[in-house]
Amino acid sequence: AQTVTQSQPEMSVQEAETVTLSCTYDTSESDYYLFWYKQPPSRQMILVIRQEAYKQQNATENRFSVNFQKAAKSFSLKISDSQLGDAAMYFCAYRPENAGNMLTFGGGTRLMVKP
Amino acid sequence: NAGVTQTPKFQVLKTGQSMTLQCAQDMNHEYMSWYRQDPGMGLRLIHYSVGAGITDQGEVPNGYNVSRSTTEDFPLRLLSAAPSQTSVYFCASSYLGQDTEAFFGQGTRLTVV
Numbered sequence: 001a002q003t004v005t006q007s008q009p010e011m012s013v014q015e016a017e018t019v020t021l022s023c024t025y026d027t028s029e030s031d032y033y034l035f036w037y038k039q040p041p042s043r044q045m046i047l048v049i050r051q052e053a054y055k056q057q058n059a060t061e062n063r064f065s066v067n068f069q070k071a072a073k074s075f076s077l078k079i080s081d082s083q084l085g086d087a088a089m090y091f092c093a094y095r096p097e098n099a100g101n102m103l104t105f106g107g108g109t110r111l112m113v114k115p
Numbered sequence: 116n117a118g119v120t121q122t123p124k125f126q127v128l129k130t131g132q133s134m135t136l137q138c139a140q141d142m143n144h145e146y147m148s149w150y151r152q153d154p155g156m157g158l159r160l161i162h163y164s165v166g167a168g169i170t171d172q173g174e175v176p177n178g179y180n181v182s183r184s185t186t187e188d189f190p191l192r193l194l195s196a197a198p199s200q201t202s203v204y205f206c207a208s209s210y211l212g213q214d215t216e217a218f219f220g221q222g223t224r225l226t227v228v
Contacts, residue, residue: 004157043203045158045219091157100146100165101209101217102173105157 002027004094006106013082014114020067021077021109023092029053031097034068034075039089039108048090051075079111087113117141121206121220128196128227136191136223138206144218145211147189151175151202152222158205164189165211196227 004025013019025034036048051059051068058066063083067076079086092106122137140147148163150173160173164183178200180192189208193200206220 006157009155043222043224045205045207047216050216093157098212100163100211100215101148101207102160102163103150103158103207103217105159107155107157 002029002094002096002104004092004104004106006092006109008109009107010110010112012112012114013079013086015082015084017082018078018080019082019111021079021090021092021111023075023077023106025073025075025092025094025104025106027073027094027096029096033095033097034066035093035095035103036064036066036075036077037091037093037105038086039091041088045091049077082113084113084115087111119206119208119218119220121204121223123223124221125224126226128193128225130196130198130227132196133192133194134196136193136204136206136225138189138191138208138220139187140189140206140208140218141187142208142218143186144208145186146215147183147206147208148173149179149181149189149191150205150207152205153202161191161204193225196225198227201225201227 034051038046063080093103119140149161150158162181164170204223207217209215209217
């Protein structure tokens with residue numbers, strides 16, 4: 001069975017600075033997808049960024065980027081120029097290829113942004 | 116677009132009561148699933164369906180039943196609620212296939228007393 005581990009229960013960052021959230025996973029598959037989801041106090045699950053395992057290039061979405069290390073099974077999220085609206089729970093998730101939305105989630109990291 | 120709609124948003128049940136959490140999507144997605152989220156944990160898969168008439172168990176299926184009679188609806192039934200089922204429940208839908216994104220409902224906060 002796949003497992004996803006987020007070792008940082010809480011992180012704090014100063015507004016406008018950069019923060020990196022860590023995620024490691026375990027799988028025997030070679031093709032899969034990795035995701036970062038944001039969950040604000042509204043509870044809504046918001047997709048932040050996704051990475052296909054077959055792509056060597058790290059995904060980027062505006063201020064959000066990932067460092068995907070397939071051999072190390074590591075998938076960290078970097079948030080640049082942090083904003084107050086970035087404060088939320090962040091979940092790393094794994095999905096096998098062709099598995100619809102059969103996601104395995106990590107335990108989450110609560111990100112606090114200080115003004 | 117309505118997307119994925121869950122009802123109710125909040126519910127309090129007494130131990131032993133039954134109820135159905137409703138989930139509907141209007142995107143013609145084949146794949147639908149139910150997750151629960153407990154404090155300090157990520158979402159865990161309860162049941163999923165790859166199309167009308169087809170359902171299967173996820174990681175934590177005990178105490179829950181599902182059925183999928185239409186593409187649009189995927190209700191989750193608690194036959195005899197227990198305090199251990201106090202949680203936030205999320206429904207999600209997506210297309211099948213490789214390049215697909217999961218769309219989540221707003222969640223249902225269920226408390227069993």
